[in-house]
Amino acid sequence: MKTVVITGSARGLGYNMARFFREYNYNVVISDLKEENLVRAKEELEKTKSEGNIAYKICDVSKLIQIQELMEFALETFENVDIWINNAGVNQPQKAIWELTESEINTIIDVDLKGTIYGSKVAMEEMSKRGGGAIYNIEGYGSNDAHMLGLNMYGTSKRAVTHFTEGLAQEAEQKNTGVIVGKLSPGIMITDFTTHSLGNDLISLSDKTKKVYNILGDTPETVGKFLVDNMVKNTKNNVKINWLTNRKAFVRFLTAGFNKRDFFGK
Numbered sequence: 001m002k003t004v005v006i007t008g009s010a011r012g013l014g015y016n017m018a019r020f021f022r023e024y025n026y027n028v029v030i031s032d033l034k035e036e037n038l039v040r041a042k043e044e045l046e047k048t049k050s051e052g053n054i055a056y057k058i059c060d061v062s063k064l065i066q067i068q069e070l071m072e073f074a075l076e077t078f079e080n081v082d083i084w085i086n087n088a089g090v091n092q093p094q095k096a097i098w099e100l101t102e103s104e105i106n107t108i109i110d111v112d113l114k115g116t117i118y119g120s121k122v123a124m125e126e127m128s129k130r131g132g133g134a135i136y137n138i139e140g141y142g143s144n145d146a147h148m149l150g151l152n153m154y155g156t157s158k159r160a161v162t163h164f165t166e167g168l169a170q171e172a173e174q175k176n177t178g179v180i181v182g183k184l185s186p187g188i189m190i191t192d193f194t195t196h197s198l199g200n201d202l203i204s205l206s207d208k209t210k211k212v213y214n215i216l217g218d219t220p221e222t223v224g225k226f227l228v229d230n231m232v233k234n235t236k237n238n239v240k241i242n243w244l245t246n247r248k249a250f251v252r253f254l255t256a257g258f259n260k261r262d263f264f265g266k
Ligand SMILES: NC(=O)c1ccc[n+]([C@@H]2O[C@H](COP(=O)([O-])OP(=O)(O)OC[C@H]3O[C@@H](n4cnc5c(N)ncnc54)[C@H](O)[C@@H]3O)[C@@H](O)[C@H]2O)c1
Pocket: 007, 008, 009, 010, 011, 012, 013, 014, 031, 032, 033, 059, 060, 061, 062, 086, 087, 088, 089, 090, 111, 138, 139, 140, 141, 186, 187, 188, 189, 190, 191, 192, 193, 194, 199, 220
C-alpha cells in the first residue's frame, strides 16, 4: 500500500488532499501545529471509506528537527513514504513590506519558504536512498512574478518556492535519485487562509476582492480532488499541476454574469 505525508493538513487544502488520497487507498499521515485539530481531522477522515490507514503527528514545518521526526514517524508507522507534500502555509497581513514586524516577516519566510525547503530536504534524503518517490510543493500568489499591495512578502516566498522546486527537480535528475519533484498550483481557494493572516488575524476583504474570489475561487474540496487525481497518475519529473489555467480564468471572467458562486454570503 502506498503512503502520503502532507504537512499543514488539519484543514483546508491539505486536509482535502488527505481525503482524496484515502479514496485511492493510500495510507495517509496528516500533520499540523495542534493536536486537537489533528484528532478532529483524523476522525473526519475516517468517515471516508478506504483500505488505507491514517496516522497523525504534530509538526511545525519551520523546525527542521520536527520535519525529520515526522519522516521517522511515517516510516515507523507505514514503512515507506511514496509521496511527500509540503503544503503548510500562512497568509500575510495586508500591509506593505516595511509595515510588517520582524516577527511577521520571519513567520512568513520560515513557514512558506523554509518549511518547504526543509520538507523537501528531508523527503529527498530519504527517498533518494530508496531510489523513488515524489515530492510536491505548493505554488501561490507571486509564483508567476505577480505583485499586489499587501501580498509582497508572501509572494516573495512563493516566487522562491517555485524557483527552488524547479532547481530541486533538476538536481533530482542530475543525481539520478529516481525521485520526481513537482509543483501544485491551486489557484484561489476559499479557506481560512484566504480570510486570515498568519493563521489567526481576520483579513477584511474588500467587495472588489470578494467579487474576484467569487469568479475565480473554488472550494479546497474541488481543487484537492483535481490535484490528487493528477498526482496519483503522474510519473514525470518537474511537472506543474495547475488548477486555475489562464484559459479557465478567461472563461470564468467571460461567464461571470452567469456565476452563482457566493462564498461570502450577501
Ligand atoms: N487558499 C488559497 O487561495 C491558496 C492559493 C494558493 C496557494 N495556497 C497555498 O495552499 C496551501 C494550503 O493553504 P490553505 O488555503 O489550505 O490554508 P489553511 O490556512 O486552510 O491551511 C494551512 C494549514 O497549515 C497549517 N500551518 C500553518 N503554519 C504551520 C506550521 N508552521 N507548521 C505546520 N503547519 C502549519 C495551519 O495550521 C493550517 O492547518 C498553502 O501553502 C497556501 O500558501 C492557498
